Amino acid sequence: MFNNEKYLQYKNKQSFYINELPKLYPDSFDWSRWRLGIAIWRELGISCRYYDIIEQGEVLRKFAIGYLPGHKLICRPILNEVAVMFIIDDDFCWTHLRKEEFYNVFKIK
Numbered sequence: 001m002f003n004n005e006k007y008l009q010y011k012n013k014q015s016f017y018i019n020e021l022p023k024l025y026p027d028s029f030d031w032s033r034w035r036l037g038i039a040i041w042r043e044l045g046i047s048c049r050y051y052d053i054i055e056q057g058e059v060l061r062k063f064a065i066g067y068l069p070g071h072k073l074i075c076r077p078i079l080n081e082v083a084v085m086f087i088i089d090d091d092f093c094w095t096h097l098r099k100e101e102f103y104n105v106f107k108i109k
Contacts, residue, residue, distance in 0.1 A: 021106060024066035026074045029083050029094050034075060036093035043088050050101060057105035063088055064106075070096060 041048050044063070046056045053060070063086045070081035082102040085094045097105065 021064060022066045024068050024085055026068060026072055028066070028085060028092075029068060029073050030075050033085070033092050033094050036091050037086075037095040039088045039091060039093050040086050040095050048095075050098075053097065053101050054104050057107075060084075060086075060105050065092075067102070067106075 040046070040060075040063075044056070044059055046052050046059065064084055065087050066085040068083045068085075070078040070083055073083055076083075076096070078096055080099055081096040082099060083094050084097055084102065085092060087093075
C-alpha cells in the first residue's frame with residue numbers, strides 16, 4: 001500500500017507514543033511540507049474530523065515522525081494545536097491536530 005523506506009529508518013516498532021515521538025525544530029515545518037499535508041488524509045483514507053482521527057489513531061501513529069507545539073511554528077503558528085510531521089510515500093508532510101486529538105491519538109495521559 002505504501003512505499004516508505006524512510007519511514008522504516010525512523011522507527012522500528014508498531015506502538016509509537018509521545019514518549020518516543022521526537023520534538024522537531026520549527027524550520028522542519030515549512031510551507032511545501034504543509035501543502036503536502038493533504039496526503040495524510042487522502043493516502044491514508046482518513047477524513048480530518050475528530051472522531052475519524054481518534055478512531056484511526058493507530059494508522060496516524062504508524063506514520064508520525066515528530067511534533068511541535070503549534071505556537072512555536074514559524075509557518076502557520078496556531079495556539080492550542082500541535083503540528084505533527086508524517087512521512088508518507090517517502091514525502092515529509094505535516095498538519096495541525098487539536099491538542100485533544102493529539103493527546104488521544106498519541107495516548108498522552
